[in-house]
Amino acid sequence: xxxxxxxxxxxxxxIFVVTLVGAxxxxxxxxxxxxxxxxxxxxxxxxxxxxxxxTPLMLQLMAIMFGPYYLFGMQxxxxxxxxxxxxxxxxxxAAYFGEIYRSGIQSIPxxxxxxxxxxxxxxxxxxxxxxxxxxxxxxxxxxxxxIITLVKDTSLAFVLGIMEMFSAxxxxxxxxxxxxxxxxxxxxxxxFCLVIEMILNRVEKRMAYxxx
Amino acid sequence: MxxxxxxxxxxxFGQTMVLKDISLTVNEGDVxxxxxxxxxxKSTLLRCLTLLETLDAGALSYGDIAVAREEAGRAVYGSxxxxxxxxxxxGLVFQNFNLFPHYTVLKNVIDPLVVVEKxxxxxxxxxxxxxLAKMGLSGKEDMVPCELSGGQQQRVAIARALAMNPSVLxxxxxxxxLDPELTREVLRVIRELAAEHMTxxxxxxxxxxxxxxxxxxxxxxxxxxxxxxxxxxxxxxPQHERTKAFLTNYQHG
Numbered sequence: 001x002x003x004x005x006x007x008x009x010x011x012x013x014x015i016f017v018v019t020l021v022g023a024x025x026x027x028x029x030x031x032x033x034x035x036x037x038x039x040x041x042x043x044x045x046x047x048x049x050x051x052x053x054x055t056p057l058m059l060q061l062m063a064i065m066f067g068p069y070y071l072f073g074m075q076x077x078x079x080x081x082x083x084x085x086x087x088x089x090x091x092x093x094a095a096y097f098g099e100i101y102r103s104g105i106q107s108i109p110x111x112x113x114x115x116x117x118x119x120x121x122x123x124x125x126x127x128x129x130x131x132x133x134x135x136x137x138x139x140x141x142x143x144x145x146x147i148i149t150l151v152k153d154t155s156l157a158f159v160l161g162i163m164e165m166f167s168a169x170x171x172x173x174x175x176x177x178x179x180x181x182x183x184x185x186x187x188x189x190x191x192f193c194l195v196i197e198m199i200l201n202r203v204e205k206r207m208a209y210x211x212x
Numbered sequence: 213m214x215x216x217x218x219x220x221x222x223x224x225f226g227q228t229m230v231l232k233d234i235s236l237t238v239n240e241g242d243v244x245x246x247x248x249x250x251x252x253x254k255s256t257l258l259r260c261l262t263l264l265e266t267l268d269a270g271a272l273s274y275g276d277i278a279v280a281r282e283e284a285g286r287a288v289y290g291s292x293x294x295x296x297x298x299x300x301x302x303g304l305v306f307q308n309f310n311l312f313p314h315y316t317v318l319k320n321v322i323d324p325l326v327v328v329e330k331x332x333x334x335x336x337x338x339x340x341x342x343x344l345a346k347m348g349l350s351g352k353e354d355m356v357p358c359e360l361s362g363g364q365q366q367r368v369a370i371a372r373a374l375a376m377n378p379s380v381l382x383x384x385x386x387x388x389x390l391d392p393e394l395t396r397e398v399l400r401v402i403r404e405l406a407a408e409h410m411t412x413x414x415x416x417x418x419x420x421x422x423x424x425x426x427x428x429x430x431x432x433x434x435x436x437x438x439x440x441x442x443x444x445x446x447x448x449x450p451q452h453e454r455t456k457a458f459l460t461n462y463q464h465g
Contacts, residue, residue, distance in 0.1 A: 115310035118262050119376065120299045120328040129327065133314045210356040212313040 001172055001181060008168030009188055015089060015154040015164060020147070022090035023097050030098025031105065045098070052095035058156050061088040065160050081160040089157075093150060100142045104135035137207040144200040151193050165189070213240050214275070215379045215411050216261065216302070220282065221270035223256055230256045232435040234270075238380060241409040245416055245426035245443060249458060253435040254415045258384050261413070262304045263295060274301040275379065300329075303373030307385040309365045311357040311372070317344065318353040321372045329376070336375075343371040347401060363394030367401055374405075381405070383414040399425075419462055423447040431455045 033045035052060065065084040068074040108131050116126040155166035163171075165185050172181035216238045223231040230253050238244050246254050259265040261272070263279070267287040272280040279298045280287040289295065311320050318340050325336040344353060347367040357365050366386060373381055383402065387395040399421050405412065406425045416422050422429060426443040431452070439452045450456045 109310075111306060111308060111310035112312065114264055115304075115306065115312070117264065118299065118302075118304045119324040119372070120296065121324070125327055129323070130312055137314070210313050211358050 001176070002184075004168050004172055005165060005181065005184060005188070008163055008165035008185075011157075011162060011164040012151075012154045012166075013192075015085060015157055015162075016150060018086050019089040019093050019150060019154075022086065023093035026090060026094035027097025027101055030094050031101035034098060034102055035105065049095045049099060052092050053099075057088065057092050057153060058159050060092055061085060061156060061160055064088045064091075081162055085157050085160050085162055089150075089153070093146070096146050097143070100139050100146065101135070103142070104139035105131065107138055108134055134212070140200065140204050140207065144197070144204075147200070148193050148196060151196065152189060214238070214273075215240050215242075216275075216413075217271075217273050218261065219271040221257070221260060221272065221287075222268050223260055223265065224268055230435050231260065231267075234432075234435075234437060236430065236437075238411060238413055240379070240411055242411055242428065243406050243426045244413045245422035245429045246413065246432060247416065247419065247422055247429060247458075248432035248438075252433045254432050255384060257432070258304070258382055258413070258415055262302060262382055263299065274298045277301065300376065301379045302382060303376055303378035303380075304382045304384065305366070305369050305373050305386050307388050309357070309362070309369045309389075311365055311369055313357050316354050316356055317349065317360070317368050320357065320368055321375050324372065325375055339375060340371070343374055344368070347371045348397075361394060362390045363397045366390065366394075366398045370398075370401060370405075380411040380413060383412065383416070385415050385417065387416070387418060417462075419447055419459065431458065433458070 030045055030049065033041050034049065036042045036045070061084065064087050065081060068076055068080075112130055112134070113126060116130050121130065154164055157164045158167040158170065161167075165188065169181040169185035173179060214237050217236075219235050221231055221234040222229070232253075234253075234257060236244070246257065248254055256265060260267050266289060267280055269282060269285055269287050270280065271278070271282045271287070277294060277298045278290060279294065280289045282288070290298075312323070315323060318337065321343060322333070322336040322340040325331040325339065326333055329336075331339075341350075341353060344350060347370060349364060349367055349371070352360060352364065352368075357368065360368065366389075370381075370386075386402070387398050390398060395418070399418065402412070402414070402421075403425055414422070414426065423443050429441065429443045429446040430437050431439040431446060431450070431454075433454050439446060439450060439455045441451075446455065447459065450459055
């Protein structure tokens, strides 16, 4: 039983890592597009954010999974579900991360930009050296929330037939007519989250050397 | 020699004309104080001089650098390169300091030197420590701004501006966010700079200080220069009715 759950956990962890690797940077692009002075781009970003936050992630995963076949008659191999899963999670989380980044960037006082401008920093230098480090500190609590949520959202991959930990627990529970697999899975999710909480706490502590 | 020259500067926000045909010249070693009621255009003038705002019309130059020239009634600004060069000629001290909170005191002062001026780090550090010592902040180098009092923060901001070796230093109400005691320590530093013939333009509500430290005073109201002259003359014997009224209100609190 533990072996099957362990295999499931590996997939769960993979979905988690792949989503972060893809969505953390993509979120920057979403935030920049959303804040763009070029109106059409900003509108597209707003629509993107609105749709991805306004529809269930489960539905989005299924749309990406089956959309290519129903819309275009594309026959995709058995590996497609993993790609569909990664794409769905990344697109969804990039919308949330993008909004967190935006709130962080917009919370930096104008005076910081003005001080940097008068001192001769370029726009890129101002963003990378002055704004971004301060944004990181400000968004940590919100990002922590989102990252913890992601741990548990990985279980939605079960709708695509991916045997991540929740699917594994479900199968085991049915086979053994027992709640134990669910209980163990729950415990593993929780420990996973605990570890992440600890890491987040450390990062927040390291950034606590100043307040503004 | 003129460090900064503004000719017929005009600026509007929407329908409101905030600067109505302002001209001024600041020569090397001059200390110019700008006084006047809030909303009179003092801050906007400073923001235009420091390129945080663009003039609608008029000409602006820093020494031999023509930042903006007037063409067909409009201010035409120079290239990015010209503006970048001009920015090395002035420093600005803000009302609320605007230090970088995530940097130590020393890094606040030297980071622009290293990043913008490409000065070697060791050299920048030596200069930074020297300036902080001059501001009476030795021993605070490794603290972060939030650990300092407002007066200390403002002195760090002055050190940061001085580090870039500007030809003119602007102050935008440098003590308005400070209580009287902290105000005194910041004013003392500015007085010392004046004694060293640092060229400065100071927007302030401290009338006694303005009279003592400035050579010239400009009184601005409603977007215009209402009166200008020798500092002690303008403060002690204002000619214009509006200047008189303003100063009277001031003395009565």
